[in-house]
Amino acid sequence: xxxxxxxxxxxxxxxxxxxxxxxxxxxxxxxxxxxxxxxxxxxxxxxxxxxxxxxxxxxxxxxxxxxxxxxxxxxxxxxxxxxxxxxxxxxxxxxxxxxxxxxxxxxxxxxxxxxxxxxxxxxxxxxxxxxxxxxxxxxxxxxxxxxxxxxxxxxxxxxxxxxxxxxxxxxxxxx
Numbered sequence: 611x612x613x614x615x616x617x618x619x620x621x622x623x624x625x626x627x628x629x630x631x632x633x634x635x636x637x638x639x640x641x642x643x644x645x646x647x648x649x650x651x652x653x654x655x656x657x658x659x660x661x662x663x664x665x666x667x668x669x670x671x672x673x674x675x676x677x678x679x680x681x682x683x684x685x686x687x688x689x690x691x692x693x694x695x696x697x698x699x700x701x702x703x704x705x706x707x708x709x710x711x712x713x714x715x716x717x718x719x720x721x722x723x724x725x726x727x728x729x730x731x732x733x734x735x736x737x738x739x740x741x742x743x744x745x746x747x748x749x750x751x752x753x754x755x756x757x758x759x760x761x762x763x764x765x766x767x768x769x770x771x772x773x774x775x776x777x778x779x780x781x782x783x784x785x
């Protein structure tokens with residue numbers, strides 16, 4: 611690879627860091643080609659991609675993108691960069707599940723905006739429920755007080771109707 615190709619690669623990687631919601635660094639040393647392909651296909655389902663780039667070139671690219679500058683400090687060994695377009699937790703879950711099934715894959719770090727996520731944080735992120743489930747839980751929490759209030763009002767109406775019915779039955783028996 612000549613200098614001009616390296617410069618265009620660095621610009622492309624820097625552009626990807628800016629366009630994507632987050633990124634992850636994984637150490638894939640010891641994985642077979644079939645395992646890497648399987649991981650790539652799993653990541654493609656989550657609208658993300660895996661790219662193998664020399665650490666030196668990634669360090670240059672993250673210097674150009676100030677939000678991801680913290681990733682430069684964790685680049686050691688045989689690494690790949692995973693770019694997550696939208697579903698950051700879904701991509702973290704794919705990586706976590708794949709690393710549990712294949713011990714060769716090691717999650718090194720992640721980055722969301724300018725925040726560096728260590729290995730433990732990425733695993734915690736992977737254990738979160740999907741976005742849709744979290745939104746449903748939020749809606750249920752917001753709806754609970756209103757539903758409880760409506761239930762109390764309904765019980766007041768039922769109680770009033772039952773009282774009137776009991777009075778009417780009592781008057782019928784007396785007559």
